[in-house]
Amino acid sequence: MHLTAKEESILNGEQGETKQQLMEILVGIGKVFGADEMVPVRSAQVSGASYKTIGEWGLKWLSSLDAHATVPAVLNPVGMDRIRWEEMGIDPGFAKKQLEVISAYECLGIRLECTCTPYYLNITEYGDHLAWSESSAVSYANSVIGARTNREGGPSALAAAIIGKTPKYGLHLVENRKPAIHIHVEDEPKGADASWYGALGYLAGKISGNRIPLFSGIRPGRDQLKNLGAAMAATGAVALYHVQGITSEARVFSYNTEGLESIVIEADEVESLFIGEQVDAIAIGCPHCSPDELMNLASLLDGCTVTKPVYIFAARDVIKRENEHVRKIERSGARVYADTCMVVSPALERYDRIMVNSGKALSYVPTMCGAGAVIGSTKACIQMACTPDI
Ligand code: F3S
Secondary structure (H helix, E strand, O other): OOOOHHHHHHHOOOOOHHHHHHHHHHHHHHHHOOOOOEEEOOOEEEOOOOHHHHHHHHHHHHHHOOOOOOOOEEEOOOOOOOOOOOOOOOOHHHHHHHHHHHHHHHHOOOOOOEOOOHHHOOOOOOOOEOEEOOHHHHHHHHHHHOOEOOEOOHHHHHHHHHHOEEEOOHHHOHHHOOOOEEEEEEOOOOOOOHHHHHHHHHHHHHHHOOOOEEEEOOOOOHHHHHHHHHHHHHHOOOOOOEEOOOOHHHHOOOOOOOOOEEEEEEHHHHHOOOOOOOOOEEEEOOOOOOHHHHHHHHHHOOOOOOOOOEEEEOOHHHHHHOHHHHHHHHHOOOEEEOOOOOOOOHHHHHOOEEEEOOHHHHHHHHHHHOOEEEEOOHHHHHHHHHOOOO
16 A cells, blocks of 8 residues: 555654554555555544443543544534433433543544534535545435545544545445446335435345445435435445436446346335334434425424424534524424434433334334334324324
């Protein structure tokens, strides 16, 4: 692997022990995956931020580091809203440790944003190289924006945030971004909301595994693409997909489907996932809500009082920007939390059955929260939330 003189000097410890340690991580990964060189990244998104996951050892390691991020970097969602954690019913002992982890990252120059939608915060453009960790964010960056990132682990994303570079292999290389399976969708319903594409992704991820799918027969918008990709990354290991005539790399690949395995998914198969059962809580915002989604929720909840707990999740910065819509949402009794989500927070473990509008949450809520999950459209979720209990 070729290293520049500056990279060599970091590796030799001339810029301090922390940078040397982090450079060793990057070079080690580069060698394993056969990278020829390092590539500068525009931003990083760092996982390994939840105290539940990294524990005391991880906190000690983070606190021992002495360096500062050189590119814009944010954290993955953590186990609680770092300001409204008491309201979420989080144990004070857990909260204390979680806040220590967040502040250790702050000392390393990571922005105090814990979100899986960094693309709403940092400018991310076609062709940018990134070092992002969270699978739905990786999928969105690669597929919707046309940026390039592998799915980084916590330490490698942190190393990239501080060094400003990542080894150039995998999805950083155009030749690895070609479709490997063709999925044709029959009878896409007109005006289907994001949850429908989440359910489609739930099925398509199982079929694709770790192959790059090329879709035809659908015309999703940005929020629908977000849900589609998130679900495929959950039920499969899809970090990049293409949609004919829609996603950014349609211009790069000719989309000749000859020679690709071809699968058809019928709209009926997608709709069979929507079973409309009773639930005891509603959770929306997997991935974190966009400004448009918050606006839509504010209008759906207008004049209604929720009769069941409703959790909505979004990035703190998006919540601030959409303050007016958030206030309208909260007037109904629903709550909009930042920094966390229905899957990583222990707050939702108290429910038996949760309604979601996301294919990824449909897949993860049962295993991560120990609750049953039901998928519905955003409108159906709000109707369920506002229906009096019998
Ligand atoms: Fe984001 Fe949590 Fe879903 S991290 S993609 S909201 S599982």
